Amino acid sequence: MHGCACATWRHARGHGRKRPDRVALRVPHDLSIVGFDDVPMAGLARISLTTVAQPRDERARLGIAAIADRIEHKLMGPPRTTLVGVNLVTRLSTAPF
Numbered sequence: 001m002h003g004c005a006c007a008t009w010r011h012a013r014g015h016g017r018k019r020p021d022r023v024a025l026r027v028p029h030d031l032s033i034v035g036f037d038d039v040p041m042a043g044l045a046r047i048s049l050t051t052v053a054q055p056r057d058e059r060a061r062l063g064i065a066a067i068a069d070r071i072e073h074k075l076m077g078p079p080r081t082t083l084v085g086v087n088l089v090t091r092l093s094t095a096p097f
Contacts, residue, residue: 037051049093054086
């Protein structure tokens with residue numbers, strides 16, 4: 001296994017602290033770990049965590065606009081999907097290939 005992608009930074013932090021030690025893997029030499037939803041704590045972990053950062057302000061603006069449109073009956077029908085860009089914040093939990 002080359003790497004582990006985790007749904008949240010908390011899951012990734014747990015994998016970075018506990019799991020590799022049990023099987024004698026070193027992060028990032030033997031195993032790269034990437035979390036999702038970059039939070040300030042991700043950079044403060046024992047091994048600072050590479051994460052996928054979401055545009056929180058944009059997501060909040062889009063969500064509030066959708067709620068307002070529903071309330072004002074400007075948006076009808078089933079829920080819609082809106083894609084937003086993300087950024088990879090590279091830190092010490094990933095090794096270059």
